[in-house]
Amino acid sequence: MTDDDPGPLIRLYGLTGGRARPQGEAFDLVAIVATVHLPQEPSVLNPEHHTILRICRRPTPVADVAAGLGLPLNVTRVLLGDLRREGLVSITPPKPANQSIDERTYRDVLHGIRRL
């Protein structure tokens, strides 16, 4: 691991045009991203945008999109913001725990942990 080399970080923010935050509403780490359209003009998107669109054909949490891209969360969020602005992805924020976690979900989670 070479921490002296500043190259990758500079390149990362090159992907976002130097932006550190996405436009519009922030995305929760476990907001679900789903690709809803393919771009009409592929040229306006960079390869990472296309990778996101491919990953999110199956609805995928923001954190996993970052993992799939191998990019930091902040960079991923900026790219997601681009795609949302273009209307290519939908981003569904998580519901509060008391609405999203019912008895069945708790039991499924317990079962899922035990079978690991």
Place this chain on the structure above:
Amino acid sequence: MEFAGFDRPRPSGGTLTATALKILVAGGFGVGKTTMVGTISEIRPLHTEELLSDRGVGVDDVSGVERKVATTVALDFGRITIRQDLWLYLFGTPGQDRFWFMWDELALGALGAVVLADTRRLADCFPAVDYFEQLKLPFVVAVNCFDGARRHDPGKVRRAVGLDETTPVIMCDARNRSSVKEVLTMLVTHAMEVR
């Protein structure tokens, strides 16, 4: 072009929306949060780590934590797939005070939290305990039994941390998969009971 073949929520069954649940793993610096997430995750935890520089050592008190050479400065997370449309994410909370701002986002909508404690530096877990108590987020205190660390019984830890009678305390080994499973099972059971 619209995608037709996704496993999107079906009109007839509104509950088929994909859901990702969060569990937080909190505790003092170097207590084993990253280890715990990595032990149980089905993916290699995503994280950004920075080696401690000389300057960093001054910022991060490493007394009693001899073997930790790198500290997490961003975020670790791991994933457990529960069903096709339900994932459990474990987020290791940043261990240093200057990253507290990230906690509110992490805690929002979370199922619960594991507060990892080290009996050599028990006070390091107090901020996390205070935070989750104030937030009324269900949590368990898991005492990571490092090699060479003094063993405490759960009752003593409970009194030392000032926990109420309902908050579970469990001894664990963050490197051991069945031990981490036991901690998570206890947390989810506790969260079910208090919700």
